[in-house]
Amino acid sequence: MSLINVSNLTFAYDGSYDNIFENVSFQIDTSWKLGFTGRNGRGKTTFLNLLLGKYEYSGHISADIGFEYFPFQVQNKENQTLDIVGEIYPDYVLWELLRELSLLKVSDDVLYRPFDSLSNGEQTKVMLAALFLKENSFLLIDEPTNHLDMEARRLVSDYLNGKSGFILVSHDRAFLDHCVDHILSINKTHIEIQKGSFSDWWENKQRQDNFELGENDRLRKDIKRLTEAAKRTEGWSHQVEKTKNGTKNSGSKVDKGYVGHKAAKMMKRSKSMEQRQQSSIEEKSKLLKNIETSESLKISQLSYHKPQLAELEQVSIYYGKREVCRDVSFTIERGDRIALSGKNGSGKSSIIKLICGEDISYTGTFRRGSQLQISYVSQDTSHLQGNLSDYAREHGIDESLFKAILRKLDFSRLQFEKDMADFSGGQKKKVLIAKSLCEQAHLLIWDEPLNFIDVISRVQIEELLLDYEPTILFVEHDREFCGNIATKVVEL
Template identity: 60%
Template sequence: MSVIEISNLTFAYEGSYDAIFENVSLRLDTDWRLGLVGRNGRGKTTLLRLLQGALPCGGAVRSTVPCDYFPFPIPDPCKDAIGVVEDVQPDYEYWRLARELYRLALSDEILYRPFRSLSGGEQMRLLLALLFARENRFLLIDEPTNHLDTEARALVADYLKSKRGFLLVSHDRAFLDGCVDHILSINKSDISLQKGNFSSWFSNKEQIDAFELAENERLRADIRRLDEAAKRAARWSDRTESEKHARNSGLRPDRGYIGHKAAKMMQRAKSLEARRLDAVEQKAGLLHNVERVDDLKLHPLSYRAQALAELTDVAVQYGGAPVVADVRLAVTRGARIALTGRNGSGKSSLLKLIAGQDIPHTGTVRLGSGLTVSYVPQDASFLSGSLTGYADACSVDRTLFLSILRKLDFARVQFEKDMADYSAGQKKKVLLARSLCEQAHLYLWDEPLNYIDVFSRMQIEQLLLAYQPTLLFVEHDRAFCEKIATETVRL
């Protein structure tokens, strides 16, 4: 057994006032299958880079085995896949790579195709095979699922379940449940480690949060009660003390008795104040890691006709063989349709076609008269510039747009940054927030959950179930699709 010792780890990016990690100490077994979770912008990728030794930091990270980071940078994607393999890992052994490819349902023939011609899922599985073809490494795997379709995710989860010794970042609940045995969670105020899969970790977190919220309410009530009692005791003590000096007609007050009574009342007031301060201190120790998940709102437009969009015998073709053909699809009012299929089966092309983009196709596409569409593309990497500038360019209300981002766990300090510096999850949230600002008859969302944290995924699920917009979407998160889709269309 080997271990990774993290002692007093402290790290902040240059020019930032806030430390991402401060005095973090952990001990990780390199035989574990660790899942790493946390909200967007909490530092998951940064932690992987720190473990790899790619960033300078305070404290110490000691490992008895080297750490490899995934995904690898690809120097020249124009090469055949075998050339990419040789660039990335010159000392690879072919038989080991071929073995891992087989376990990931890929033929070694894939090595002699241009790397860039492979689908995103094929590229991801090839690089995973290369990662596991080396031995005596602790593997740092950063969000491998974002280019995998539903079937490929299940396959990769089974593959990872047969391995040991990795730290995996993913927001896909079913995927994590299928392959990890420990959860490392970057919380609001600390980092916690727990044995089990995602579901057991989340159930435990819900119980802890529920207890802390109930305890917080009880202490708030106690503080109010003790505060009032202390004030009453203090008033009684003052009133009793004043009786010592009262001049009653012919009667002389027993000042010793009255002074003793006033002192007892004052002591009671001090005791109540001490109990109040103790309750305040207890309350201060609660809720540090309770995630705030505010309700989101959506205002879909109603449409008079039953059918909003119809595709009849549609084929999409980019010069060669059709990407997808013979598609018949009707999007009816109130439906939430999940488009499914393997990578490259044409799902994104159909969304773009309905969104009004110039996609080469044959067949008939009918959109309802006066139909308003809100489209969220799969790729968010194009975002740059200021949030307010983006809101103005998209003609959405600035205040509403920023308010939705706050509810999606954007700190106010993020509002001042260039969007180009956002994490992939934060960029996707920008696109979703813009769509939520738009009143539309039909919402078209292409992999809306890519890189988005678990808590925000649940937030979006609650929103869609509450407002029930007409939605056509592509998403490979199985838990999300099972909750949201009213019907599924497989290409």
């Protein structure tokens, strides 16, 4: 066991006025299985890069252990997989590698195939197996679940559960719950570490948020009461002070000493109330700093004139002579929320392309409603560049609504000035989702929309789909999201 010590860490990118981290201090035990969470753009990958020594920073990071980062950058993907493993870890021992692959249910023959011929899931598993051979390193595992199907996620989660000594960045709640024993979270104002699973951390966060909201409400009422009381007391003291000299045409004598004493006493009481009010304001200012805003989102979907939008009957899809999927049958009816499920390579994306109107070779019967308007969210975000205003105009969507949705998904106004090419993976996915929500469509088709998207935004999107009940066909490997959203599951 050893410790990673972070003290007074401060960091900002060149040319930026805003610090990503400011005077952050904490300790990590290298035997922990540490889940790393926080909203998109808060600096999770930046922190991993600081551990790797990629940037200059203020403060101190000390550790008597080396760091290794996942995913490894593979330069020559056409090389044999065994050669790629050699690049990741030149000193590997073959039987140890085979042991790790066996734990991940990967057959030995993948080692003797070109790396680029492996599926995304197989590539992920091979790189994880190679990384965990490095026993004297602390592993920084950055979003390994993207593009993994549910079965692959379960296998990788089981695998990580049997390991220790890593930081795992993931937004998949069920995945994190199964394989971590601590949570490192980047909040609005600080970084904190809690022992337990992701669900433990989430429950604690909600409890703390509810407590602060209650305290905030109590203090707001207290401040209002004190303000009103102070104004009344100050008004009384001025009125009493005026009586010191008596009123005109009054023949009565006034005890000026008594009246002055009484006015001073009232003024003192007013000042005391003012001090208590200020104290309450200061106490209130400490609250709500880490409560994440997650306002509800709003959409208005077009209503299709018929109950049935599309139908597939005994559909088989081919690429050349290769059969991608066989005898797929289901209907999309108004109000359906359909999860298209299946292992990687089972034909989910091909079915989506067919429904979206692409020229796909198929047999069987496919019917699509006339004048059906579809809004599509792709897996790919690499085409995003330029500013958000131009993007909204280019796609004919309401710029104000588009940016309002992004604000609710935790975009700062500063983010609106940046080039989309510089956004994080999660921020780019939010751009595609916000665009889709702005489009006038009868049917939403979302292909793995949650890759890279933070947990709080996932919950917002879940609530949106449950509240507005749009007709949607989606592919998503987040087990909890599918369980909460889907009214039908089509298994390929």
